Amino acid sequence: MTDHLSGLNPEQREAVEAVDGPLLVLAGAGTGKTRVLTTRFAHILLTGRAFPGQVLAVTFTNKAAREMRLRVGAMLGRPAEGLWLGTFHALCARMLRRHAELVGLTASFNILDADDQLRLLKQVMEADGLDTKRWAPPALMAVIQRWKDRGLPPDRITAAENTDFAAGRARALYAAYQARLRTLNAADFGDLLLHMTEILRGHADVLALYHRTFRYILVDEYQDTNLVQYLWLRLLAQSHRNICCVGDDDQSIYSWRGAEVENILRFEKDFPGARIVRLERNYRSTAPILAAASGLIAHNEGRLGKTLFPGRDDATGEKVSVTGVWDSDEEARAVGGHIEQLHRDGEKLAEMAVLVRAGFQTRAFEERLITLGLPYRVVGGLRFYERAEIRDAIAYMRVLHQPADDLAFERIVNVPRRGVGEQALRALHTTARERQIPLTAAAAELIEQGGLRGKPRAAIGDLLAGFARWRETLASEGHVVVLATLLDESGYTEMLKQDKSIEAPGRLENLKELVRALADFETLAGFLDHVSLVMENDENAEGDRVSLMTLHAAKGLEFDTVFLPGWEEGLFPNQRTMDESGAKGLEEERRLAYVGITRARRRVFISHAANRRIYANWQSSIPSRFIEELPDEQVAHAGSVALRRDRMLAAPSVFTGGFPLAARRPRTVEAWEQPARPPREDAIAVGARVFHQKFGYGIVTAAEDDKLDIAFDKAGDKRVLDRFVEKV
DNA sequence: AGGTTAGTAATTTTT
DNA sequence: TTACTAACCT
Secondary structure, X not given: OOHHHOOOOHHHHHHHHOOXXXXXXXXXXXOOHHHHHHHHHHHHHHOOOOOHHHEEEEEOOHHHHHHHHHHHHHHHOOOOOXXXXXXXXXXXXXXXXHHHHHHOOOOOOEEOOHHHHHHHHHHHHHHOOOOOOOOOHHHHHHHHHHHHHOOOOHHHOOHHHHHOOHHHOHHHHHHHHHHHHHHOOEEOXXXXXXXXXXXXXXXXXXXXHHHHHOOEEEEOOHHHOEXXXXXXXXXXXXXXXXXXXXXXXXXOOOHHHOEOOHHHHOHHHHOOXXXXXXXXXXXOOOHHHHHHHHHHHOOOOOOOOOOOEEOOOOOOOOOEEEEEEEEHHHHHHHHHHHHHHHHHOOOOXXXXXXXXXXXXXXXXXXHHHHXXXXXXXXXOOOOHHHOXXXXXXXXXXXXXXXXXXXXXXXXXXOOOOOOOOHHHHHHHXXXXXXXXXXXXXXXXXXXXXXXXXXXXXXXXXXXXXXXXXXXXXXXXXXXXXXXXHHHHHOOHHHHHHHOOOOOHHXXXXXHHHHHHHHOOOOOHHHHHHHHHHOOOOOOOOOOOOEEXXXXXHHOOOOEEEEEEOOOEOEEOOEHHHHHHHHHHHHHHHHHHHHHHHOOEEEEEEEEEEEEEEEOOEEEEOOEOHHHHHOOHHHEEEOOHXXXXXXXXXXXXXXXXXXXXXHHHOOOOOHHHOOOOOOOXXXXXXXXXXXXXXXXXXXXXXXXXXXXXXXXXXXXXEEEEEHHHEEEO
């Protein structure tokens, strides 16, 4: 009976066993947070307090939800089914489909992604006669999203709130946007929470239904909740108050997305009599890493206050290394060299990560790793379902499934090019608006009545006939076959085959992958919901590779070795954050630094460059204040003494800007040089046509050992290692 | 309708 | 520097 409790430390055990009443678990980095949460879940079920369907477990990411499901299942000894376990958005979508009519939608409403949202909003703004050059749609989108984050529908926006955008037109535009969503039978991400909260607030019977259903509530990453998520939780928890929130105020790094740390700081006030358990024993990192992280985060005010201490006896280890380098190129070389050295000493590449403040920083490291021949993966970036070709294919499927999906139809009506331009589209829109019918219906009508002529008429007619045909294929052959058919018959694959750009072959591959992915779903509707809610991107996950990602993307992960480059004022802490959010922004940047350091089990390498290229020109920069804030005794300034003096002598004046290239001679350590490798067997000869993952197709112009000079069709002349190309 | 060019802007982004 | 958009040309 208590099997699942063995191996927990006293605090963890307390957090698991305090089942009744409100509980806040303050879980520092690496203190077994997930373990507590899953064990608590299993404990509730195993002690017979609730059936699986009576526990509501909320996470932020699909990944976290998947992991929890897996681990709960393992503890129960059977697959965990029938659980209300998922992300805020997925759970709300599931609930909202039951009560959609209460907010003017039907159960089969569409969930729009960021792209659709923006296009729709832009249309609304243009319809209102707003100059979208002067007033950027993304800016208004952000305003609207912040309102939704705070649980505010248009009618609850006060005049005082409404001054920011386009001289007070934001509220009216918001209302118009919501009206458009309703006519399209669609909801955006924010709506899932907003609608559900409104329903729970306004319909006592629905609220009572969920009070009866959910006897226990578990919440992960509570520090990242926004106001509407908090309201939703509070409504659901208000009768029994069996709510357990797990979080770490020191890891709150999403305030710019509407997250409010105050939610966690206020927990005791919101739930009087709440118990608070602190998890401070860290089982992940060495003592110096923990001390460095703690020393840094201590500079923040307004914390609930936790101190991480080593939970392992063997937690001695290397000091945190801080290195100053001349410029960003040297930084990339140094990091690459360290990675290579560690790899040669037997460390796994998959146990190393380079964590940067902003996405563009990964490029320098990518290039360096390519040169060194070290495999890597970039985490984040464009997700699979966000790629243009995938979104196009899905748009076709959406129209197939739901002919009234105007946004999807608009996306593909001229992709591939069919000669349908602005004119034709405007005619469709006009008819659709006048007759209050969807675009596809308007198109059919216009063709019938001769409202369209020439090329557009034939093209749109063909497309509509195509959809009719594909709908039959869907009925007879199923959704997997229809996608392949449709891509061929619409000319989409042909378009990509004709496309000579570097990306085209990859795009075709992605579409094949999409067809494969589609086979995992029983129905088209199920697949489309998955696409909206579970945008994930797992390719490249396999194999021993170095990880490159932003600090934000690294939250929740851990590695033996972590590289933290670019610790310079302006870049990290980021100037724009400080300009926009002042002292609060700085504290969030510091938490980001804290997250970065605490990702490491054994080694942390921080570096800062004296010169960095920003767009076209070089700029000199000074080390991040966070470096000074690290406790001295935990830090080893590797090689920086000489470099510091060097920098003082050679650094260009801020006023002169650039400096002669000759001064930029890096001091690359010899040991980092490329090790000799045996030549590969299927050696590629001069004149061979090859394909490179990053540079595309090209012709080999020279070969020397394992290095090839290649004239790429698009990317120009490059020298690359032979194992990165394949013969075609 | 579609391709070309000039001008502008450039974090982080769990869903 | 690059990437994207809006105006401009064919």
